[in-house]
Every structure is written in structure tokens, then in C-alpha cells.
Amino acid sequence: MTEMELETSFAEDESEDVPNTASVEAAVVSPAPASKAVTCTPELLKMYYSRLFPFSLLYDWLSYGSNTSVFSKREFSFTIEPVPDEEIYIRYQSFTTQEELAQAIVKRCPKKIDIGAVFSHSPKEKDTLQAGQLKPELRELVFDVDLTDYDGVRKCGCTGAQICRVCWGFMPMAVKVMDQALREDFGFEHIAWFYSGRRGVHAWVCDEVAKSLTDEARHAIAGYFEVNLGSENNKEVQLAHPLHPMLARAYELLEPMFIDQVLPASGHGLLATPENCQAFLDELPEAAAPVREKLLPHWTTPAKFNNTTPAEKWESIKEHLSAFLSAKKGVAKAAKNMSTKERNRLENWPVEMVFRHGYPRLDVNVSKARNHLLKSPFCVHPKTGRVCVPIVNVDSFNPFTVPTLPKLEQELIKLDASADWKQTSLKDYFEGFENTFLNPLMKEIRRKQRDAAEQKAAIIGDF
Incomplete structure (x- = not known):
């Protein structure tokens, strides 16, 4: 320590x-x-x-x-x-x-x-x-x-x-x-x-x-105030879609603190090392595998890792998920057979990650x-x-x-x-x-x- x-x-x-x-x-x-x-x-x-x-x-x-x-x-x-x-x-x-x-x-x-x-x-x-x-x-x-x-x-x-x-x-x-x-x-x-x-x-x-x-x-x-924050065996946070207004407001309040205190090395280091970035990307649902594969070489290769800060990596994954779900030109598209449940989970995934670390217990x-x-x-x-x-x-x-x-x-x-x-x-x-x-x-x-x-x-x- x-x-x-x-x-x-x-x-x-x-x-x-x-x-x-x-x-x-x-x-x-x-x-x-x-x-x-x-x-x-x-x-x-x-x-x-x-x-x-x-x-x-x-x-x-x-x-x-x-x-x-x-x-x-x-x-x-x-x-x-x-x-x-x-x-x-x-x-x-x-x-x-x-x-x-x-x-x-x-x-x-x-x-x-x-x-x-x-x-x-x-x-x-x-x-x-x-x-x-x-x-x-x-x-x-x-x-x-x-x-x-x-x-x-x-x-x-x-x-x-x-x-x-x-x-x-x-x-x-x-x-x-x-x-x-x-x-x-x-x-x-x-x-x-x-x-x-x-x-x-x-x-x-x-x-x-x-x-x-x-x-x-x-x-x-x-x-x-209760939110099912998952367990050791099932880390999926159970969130309704669309989010309840209280939870949407809580996300807006918590996200800046999550970025400042959870992501960097001065905090809990969630995106502070290539190894932690690998583990973070592994948390993505399988439906977003193309996003994970796109970001993996940029976040885990030592020569590229320091090109972005933890805060920039966080914004990047949110942008990639949004583009993936909206089928933006030049970005891998979400599978046509993706279920509504899978799509909703991907839309809520940034909220899920913030809540898993910062929501009141x-x-x-x-x-x-x-x-x-x-x-x-x-x-x-x-x-x-x-x-x-x-x-x-x-x-x-x-x-x-x-x-x-x-x-x-x-x-x-x-x-x-x-x-x-x-x-x-x-x-x-x-x-x-x-x-x-x-x-x-x-x-x-x-x-x-x-x-x-x-x-x-x-x-x-x-x-």
C-alpha cells in the first residue's frame, strides 16, 4: 500500500x-x-x-x-x-x-x-x-x-x-x-x-x-434509491430503458466524479494502465464486440496507450458505442438481429459503468x-x-x-x-x-x- x-x-x-x-x-x-x-x-x-x-x-x-x-x-x-x-x-x-x-x-x-x-x-x-x-x-x-x-x-x-x-x-x-x-x-x-x-x-x-x-x-x-448493481458472478447492472428521471439525473451528477476519481491513476485507475484498459473493454457486452476490437489496439499497445488520457478514452468509448448503434458511416454497424434488450443494454452501458462504481449503496x-x-x-x-x-x-x-x-x-x-x-x-x-x-x-x-x-x-x- x-x-x-x-x-x-x-x-x-x-x-x-x-x-x-x-x-x-x-x-x-x-x-x-x-x-x-x-x-x-x-x-x-x-x-x-x-x-x-x-x-x-x-x-x-x-x-x-x-x-x-x-x-x-x-x-x-x-x-x-x-x-x-x-x-x-x-x-x-x-x-x-x-x-x-x-x-x-x-x-x-x-x-x-x-x-x-x-x-x-x-x-x-x-x-x-x-x-x-x-x-x-x-x-x-x-x-x-x-x-x-x-x-x-x-x-x-x-x-x-x-x-x-x-x-x-x-x-x-x-x-x-x-x-x-x-x-x-x-x-x-x-x-x-x-x-x-x-x-x-x-x-x-x-x-x-x-x-x-x-x-x-x-x-x-x-x-x-435501490439499483441492482450486479454481483461477482453477474456484473450486469439492471437498468430500465429509458432511465428513470432520478437515475438520469444521478448519472449526470456522478459521471464527472467518475471521470476524475475512478478512471485515472490518481484514483482507482480503471483506465490508467493497458492491463486495466483490457479488463475494462472486456466488460463490454458481447453484442459490442466490434467496438472492443476497434479500441483494443489503441488502448493496450504501449506505443499508443499514452496518446489519450483516461478521460479521453472514456469519451471515445461512448462515441464509438453511439456510432455503432446508429450505424454511422465508416463505423462497424450493429448486427441487424440484435435484440431490443441487447440494444438497450448498450445504450445504458456508460450509465451501468458509472453506477457500478459510484451509485449509493x-x-x-x-x-x-x-x-x-x-x-x-x-x-x-x-x-x-x-x-x-x-x-x-x-x-x-x-x-x-x-x-x-x-x-x-x-x-x-x-x-x-x-x-x-x-x-x-x-x-x-x-x-x-x-x-x-x-x-x-x-x-x-x-x-x-x-x-x-x-x-x-x-x-x-x-x-
């Missing part, structure tokens, strides 16, 4: 979310192997929770305008480690106030915090309720994208939990496609993106209509059920020690510069005892979240409250 690829090498595998199958309040789970680097100790967590965790931001957000009846019915779960190498997972925690939540977190010092739904009753009352009484009522629409699911197309040397700056480029692709569709196709406005702390991203859609969606509706929205199980918990924003990933910070600008976001607990400890050592996150490297992340997401959300909530009050006053004649 190169120096860039070795920038981080967190090799242990770990799920980024919590399954919704736990039916007990606490359970001992198998311990994960400890990281060699000291990144997340009980002492560092204590420091972070007591001095830096943004409890006010989390409370303002999850109470949606200091609505205590909503906040008090919200489920939290903690993963704690009372003794080394023994983790205990505690579900159905709930808190009435910000102070109560803060006290519990500082006291228990959880290695991991997860957030669930707003239930019909306070989750902590679970054992006093009859079976079936505790039901999820509200839940943000959430999405999880993990680089592990890109292993088949990561040509940078990373697999599993490893990441580098090259393969991280798949995350901005996913964020942009999903964010645009959520806003333009579904009309959602209040969408917050967060770094998982290790190898992925999470989205929280917080519009009122999104929080009220049924499980069936959530499943349908997650399904809206979702863990739909995270999105489709209201009672599924997801890692809390602002907490710390126990394997990396990195804070799960908001992603305000996905183009400039760099996971390798995200504050870690050891770094924050060193920053606090240089500050006085009253310093909080506003004096540390967390400032830009947390203020960005506040300015671009939380403040607009609170503004809309206040507007709706004012409109409701005015409407009520008009009905009863209280002017």
Missing part, C-alpha cells in the same frame, strides 16, 4: 448501527479486538462528555423546539464497558430534560450512544406497560452508507474497515445523489449528514412529514423500520477515537482531519478549565451544523407555532 493508503488502517470490522432485534434492556455482547493505538479510553471519554459534548445542540434538535413531551419519549441506548473487554448494551433509556441526559452520559461514560424513535410512552417505563403498548410513533428518516459495501470496486488497496482518501471519494458521490433526490423528488428540506466516525456517513431527514412516515413508506423510499434495514437505532451524532467512534461530526460541506470534508479524543485532550490542556467545544477544533463542525441545519429547523418550528397560535386566536376571536 502507498503512504496515502496507509494514512489510516482500522482493520477491525464493526457494524455502524445497532440492530432493532434486541428485546432485553441490557445484554453482554462480544468484545471487539482492541486497537493498538490509544484512541478511546474511559478517561478520554470522561473528558469529552464532561467538557465538550454538545448536549444543548442535541437537545434543541431532538426536542424540536423544547417539546419535552417529544424528548421524554425518545429512546436512547448505551454501550458501556464496566470492566475491560466486557461490553453491556442497554436499551430503552429515556430522559425528561437535557440535564438528565447529560448526567446519565457523564456518569455511565458510554463507549457508544444510539438514538431510536419517539414512542407512545417513555421507553424507561417499558417494564410497567402491557405487551404491545410501547409503540414507535415518530422517527427521523435515516440512511446509512458504508464503504465496506464498495469493496468490489475499491481498487486503492482498502477493504473492510480500512479507508483512504481515494476510496473516501465514493462518499461524496453517495451524499450528493441522495441529498438531491431527497430534496427535489420528495420535497424534504431539513437533512443533516454526519460522519460515522470511521468509514461511512449517516443522513437524518427531520421534516415533520418524514418523522411521521410509516414503516411501509420508509421501505418504499429506501427502495426508490444503502443499508436499507436502517431506513425501513422506525424502531431501528442509529449511532448518535456527536458521539465518538470507539475504534478510531474520532468524533461523529456533522458534514456541512461534503466536497471539503476530510475524515482524516476530524478531531480525535487525544487531539482534543491536548487542546484542552492548553485552555482554562471553563473552556468548551467553542475553543477547540470542534468549533467549525458544530457551528456549521447549528447555522446550516439547526437554526433553519428551529425557525420553521417557531413559524408553525406562531401560525397555529394565530389560527387558534382567529377561531376564538381573541385579537
Whole structure:
């Protein structure tokens, strides 16, 4: 691996979310192997929770305008480690106030915090309720994208939990496609993106209509984004012809990033060597064999290979396919007996290649059920020690510069005892979240409250 690829090498595998199958309040789970680097100790967590965790931001957000009846019915779960190498997972925690939540977190010092739904009753009352009484009522629409699911197309040397700056480029692709569709196709406005702390991203859609969606509706929205990207044995991407407008828009968005980040040697090198070009041309469907034979000597002969850049090779194959299908004069013509299915696949083939590498890969199980918990924003990933910070600008976001607990400890050592996150490297992340997401959300909530009050006053004649 190169120096860039070795920038981080967190090799242990770990799920980024919590399954919704736990039916007990606490359970001992198998311990994960400890990281060699000291990144997340009980002492560092204590420091972070007591001095830096943004409890006010989390409370303002999850109470949606200091609505205590909503906040008090919200489920939290903690993963704690009372003794080394023994983790205990505690579900159905709930808190009435910000102070109560803060006290519990500082006291228990959880290695991991997860957030669930707003239930019909306070989750902590679970054992006093009859079976079936505790039901999820509200839940943000959430999405999880993990680089592990890109292993088949990561040509940078990373697999599993490893990441580098090259393969991280798949995350901005996913964020942009999903964010645009959520806003333009579904009309959602209040969408917050967060770094998982290790190898992925999470989205929280917080519009009122999104929080009220049924499980069936959530499943349908997650399904809206699903594309069959093929398998190891059958690499054909299943695409309808003509393309759905959302997919056509996604292709326009992804193709420039595919050209910049997937094709060249500085990226995944798909068209960076004669050998890779040979493999790329072998991906063409058999119906386009004349195109492959036409380009093969130009792309794989050392004397001719450097005559064109990877970007130019990409444009060339698109032009040759188009000419082949349109029977342009001077170009090999498509067979007259080519089936409609074969022709459609050749027309979609550039889209197929772009999607195979850059289209979002979702863990739909995270999105489709209201009672599924997801890692809390602002907490710390126990394997990396990195804070799960908001992603305000996905183009400039760099996971390798995200504050870690050891770094924050060193920053606090240089500050006085009253310093909080506003004096540390967390400032830009947390203020960005506040300015671009939380403040607009609170503004809309206040507007709706004012409109409701005015409407009520008009009905009863209280002017």
C-alpha cells in the first residue's frame, strides 16, 4: 500500500448501527479486538462528555423546539464497558430534560450512544406497560452508507474497515445523489449528514412529514434509491430503458466524479494502465464486440496507450458505442438481429459503468423500520477515537482531519478549565451544523407555532 493508503488502517470490522432485534434492556455482547493505538479510553471519554459534548445542540434538535413531551419519549441506548473487554448494551433509556441526559452520559461514560424513535410512552417505563403498548410513533428518516459495501470496486488497496482518501471519494458521490433526490423528488428540506466516525456517513431527514412516515413508506423510499448493481458472478447492472428521471439525473451528477476519481491513476485507475484498459473493454457486452476490437489496439499497445488520457478514452468509448448503434458511416454497424434488450443494454452501458462504481449503496434495514437505532451524532467512534461530526460541506470534508479524543485532550490542556467545544477544533463542525441545519429547523418550528397560535386566536376571536 502507498503512504496515502496507509494514512489510516482500522482493520477491525464493526457494524455502524445497532440492530432493532434486541428485546432485553441490557445484554453482554462480544468484545471487539482492541486497537493498538490509544484512541478511546474511559478517561478520554470522561473528558469529552464532561467538557465538550454538545448536549444543548442535541437537545434543541431532538426536542424540536423544547417539546419535552417529544424528548421524554425518545429512546436512547448505551454501550458501556464496566470492566475491560466486557461490553453491556442497554436499551430503552429515556430522559425528561437535557440535564438528565447529560448526567446519565457523564456518569455511565458510554463507549457508544444510539438514538431510536419517539414512542407512545417513555421507553424507561417499558417494564410497567402491557405487551404491545410501547409503540414507535415518530422517527427521523435515516440512511446509512458504508464503504465496506464498495469493496468490489475499491481498487486503492482498502477493504473492510480500512479507508483512504481515494476510496473516501465514493462518499461524496453517495451524499450528493441522495441529498438531491431527497430534496427535489420528495420535497424534504431539513437533512443533516454526519460522519460515522470511521468509514461511512449517516443522513437524518427531520421534516415533520418524514418523522411521521410509516414503516411501509420508509421501505418504499429506501427502495426508490435501490439499483441492482450486479454481483461477482453477474456484473450486469439492471437498468430500465429509458432511465428513470432520478437515475438520469444521478448519472449526470456522478459521471464527472467518475471521470476524475475512478478512471485515472490518481484514483482507482480503471483506465490508467493497458492491463486495466483490457479488463475494462472486456466488460463490454458481447453484442459490442466490434467496438472492443476497434479500441483494443489503441488502448493496450504501449506505443499508443499514452496518446489519450483516461478521460479521453472514456469519451471515445461512448462515441464509438453511439456510432455503432446508429450505424454511422465508416463505423462497424450493429448486427441487424440484435435484440431490443441487447440494444438497450448498450445504450445504458456508460450509465451501468458509472453506477457500478459510484451509485449509493444503502443499508436499507436502517431506513425501513422506525424502531431501528442509529449511532448518535456527536458521539465518538470507539475504534478510531474520532468524533461523529456533522458534514456541512461534503466536497471539503476530510475524515482524516476530524478531531480525535487525544487531539482534543491536548487542546484542552492548553485552555482554562471553563473552556468548551467553542475553543477547540470542534468549533467549525458544530457551528456549521447549528447555522446550516439547526437554526433553519428551529425557525420553521417557531413559524408553525406562531401560525397555529394565530389560527387558534382567529377561531376564538381573541385579537
